[in-house]
Amino acid sequence: MKQYVFGLFLGTLFLVGCQETQNKMEHKYTNALVEETSPYLLQHAHNPVDWNAWKPEVLERAKAENKPILISIGYAACHWCHVMEEECFENEEVAKLMNENFINIKIDREERPDVDQIYMDAIQMMTGNGGWPLNIVALPDGRPFWGATYLPKDNWTKSLKSLIDLYHNNPEKVQEYAGKLEQGIQAINLVENKTSKINFTKEELDLAVQNWSTSFDTYLGGYKRAPKFMMPNNLEYLLHYATANKNDTILEYVNTTLKRMAYGGIFDPIDGGFSRYAVDVKWHVPHFEKMLYDNGQLISLYSKAYAVTKNSLYKETVEKSVGFATLELLDTNGGFYSSLDADSKNSSGKLEEGAYYVWTEKELDSILGSESSVFKTYYNINSYGYWEEDKYVLIRDASDNEIADSLGITTTNLTQQIAKNLKQLKKVRDQREKPRLDDKILTSWNGLMLKGLTDAYRYLQNDKYLQLALKNANFLEQEIIQDDFSVYRNHKNGKSSINGFLDDYATLIDGFIGLYEVTFDDRWLTLAKNLTDYAITHFKDEESNMFYYTSDLDDKLIRRSIETNDNVISASNSIMANNLYKLHKVYMKEPYGEIASAMINNVQDNFIKSAQGFSNWMHLISYQQNNFYEIAIVGEAYKEIGRELGKEYIPNSILVATKDDQSPIELLQNRHVPGQTLIYVCIEGSCKLPVTSSGEVLKQL
Known part of the structure; x- marks a missing residue:
């Protein structure tokens, strides 16, 4: 499968009126x-x-003109999409061939993942591979019969001419192949509703993790392969599993991976933020684009890992990642943009991958002077940190203490100098042409970032993160969520558009639950419930108890997809199942718990052999095997105690709190005692005797 370099392109902004003309x-x-x-x-x-x-x-x-549809799918961070545009789509001869024989459709996969999912499945069935640009030729009704990723001009035109001939001279063959392909596309999307409930056992869970662990790179972190993707949901579940089961081996693997990712070239030590993935095994050379969805999830992950370990490296990584997102991706309205390009202009004015981020040794010596020697040791300006053409990608491979010892200086002096040097490099780098920005605001990615910010506030206790989360949540409530609790997918130039998909609802609900747990403002929990009820009404499949990716109000495609496999972002169904399980603990009269149980029952057969692809689902198994607690705080000091408990890593719990009896949450009613703040540890609404301190709560847990 080709390696794809992602690159962003800041599209031309068109003004109105005379300027547009x-x-x-x-x-x-x-x-x-x-x-x-x-x-x-x-x-x-x-x-x-x-x-x-x-x-x-x-x-x-297309139907009226009886022309096949040529569908080309890409996105702003896709390097090979831009290459194919230059070679094919800007060529007048190629365009003439396409215009005369096809109805040509361009799709941004980040705006229309519903369409992308279907045709990505199609090309993988046709060729065994996938990627972008994704080019599909389909019948006028949308059923595909040919597909390819990047093709150079000659191959592209040769393929199109053959397809034109086939379409007009052998239509029966085209119809037959499209029909068989449609059946395959439908079949791989089916989820059986398993009515006989079988509880996944502790032994099966251990076996699933054991099988999974055979692919772990225990020295460099991640998996034993290149390229290396960060897979936040994998690491987050393994952190949960390790702490719940006191498994030091798994916890050590998680810490090794988090440490190496933070050390590696994949993380930007100057402005913060993670790039998309590393092309090598040591997290060194990234595809340099920075995506909001990666950074939102990694902020959550490193915040939780900090709560468990109190490792200062994790705290610093969170701080720098939030700093990057607010510096480069935050709109004045509180929404976050999608991504930064991998390509930027080099000193010759030509677009080049990584030009903004890399350094030559000569540059470093010139900027840092007498301090360059220590800096070059710290960031491996040697064979370990070398990339290509005299360029280095900054990467650590040891702790501050280890490097300080090797240099014969104190750790304090080392860290102070490195902080100073990074500021010096930032001044120089700020003079370079910045990577280009994709400034559309996607709902689901903002939901991930909202959750990241609430987790950063919860576990690092920095009030600035709560203010950012509230600003983002207010934007989402005002601009994305409509009066009937349907949501938009996209926001750009003050306008929201495209009906939301299941991941838009799922990540928003998750983010609002998290925001409630750090503010105890009923508004956010009520909003999460209303969005959930809308999703149940318009997305739920009554036969399988799963949720479709598209609403019943959307235009019909050739398939209504059901997304179950966790990938770089967790499957929309696994996020929904977790949301439903947590909301069930608060709204026990609603059917949320039954739906969540049915969903997990439908997919758990995959866990033992494919745990990596179902890691977010497996939280639910751990919740079932270890008590899941509702922690209810009632009284004057509810916020202070809630903050104390919130900073503890207790994944199998939900926090609810109120000052008095006025909360609409049933669990909090009739528990207020004047002059006291009482804390109740409950399971399914059945509570232990109340206590008055967070320490006593931790003992009860």
């Missing part, structure tokens, strides 16, 4: 994408290809 006159070609807001789609707005966005009327035109 002037812009159009400056370009030889303008197509329908000029009306879109996605930076990726806007990049193609002046291709000679007659591109359209994915819209019902475009599909109807």
